[in-house]
Amino acid sequence: MIVYVNSNNEIKDVETTHDDTLIPVELSDDPEANPFVGWSTAKICCYKVQAINGEIVMYTPYIPSSELSYVDSIGRRIDALTAKLDFIAMETDVDIESEV
Numbered sequence: 001m002i003v004y005v006n007s008n009n010e011i012k013d014v015e016t017t018h019d020d021t022l023i024p025v026e027l028s029d030d031p032e033a034n035p036f037v038g039w040s041t042a043k044i045c046c047y048k049v050q051a052i053n054g055e056i057v058m059y060t061p062y063i064p065s066s067e068l069s070y071v072d073s074i075g076r077r078i079d080a081l082t083a084k085l086d087f088i089a090m091e092t093d094v095d096i097e098s099e100v
Contacts, residue, residue, distance in 0.1 A: 001027045001034060009048045010062050014041045028054045035059065042075025043068060 004013040004022035012022055031037040033055060036044045046068060050058040061068060089095065 001029055001036060003027060003036075003044065003049060005049065008062075009050055011045050011047050011049055014044050025049065025051050026054050027051055027056060040072050040075030040079050042078060043072040046071055 002015055003011045003025050004017040004019065005011055005025055006022060013019065017024075027036065027049075028034045029037065035056070036047075036059075046061050046063045047059050048062050049056060063071070
């Protein structure tokens with residue numbers, strides 16, 4: 001997994017980004033070592049992270065933790081819709097640019 005962080009280590013994008021100012025941080029894909037595996041993109045983007053050689057040494061939310069479940073709920077819906085759009089684009093050979 002690759003996350004993109006700003007200068008405050010706040011995750012702003014996951015896997016890809018259009019923002020050249022963000023710093024890529026490669027994280028392990030192992031669920032034992034990476035708590036973000038299986039999380040919605042929106043929920044991941046609520047956290048700060050520090051990693052050394054792909055191993056997370058610190059992560060903490062930078063939004064109020066009371067809002068995380070709501071963000072995750074909406075984020076899972078967005079991720080599901082994005083996956084459906086990608087499938088439709090692949091099946092119809094239509095180039096769809098989706099950006100959330």
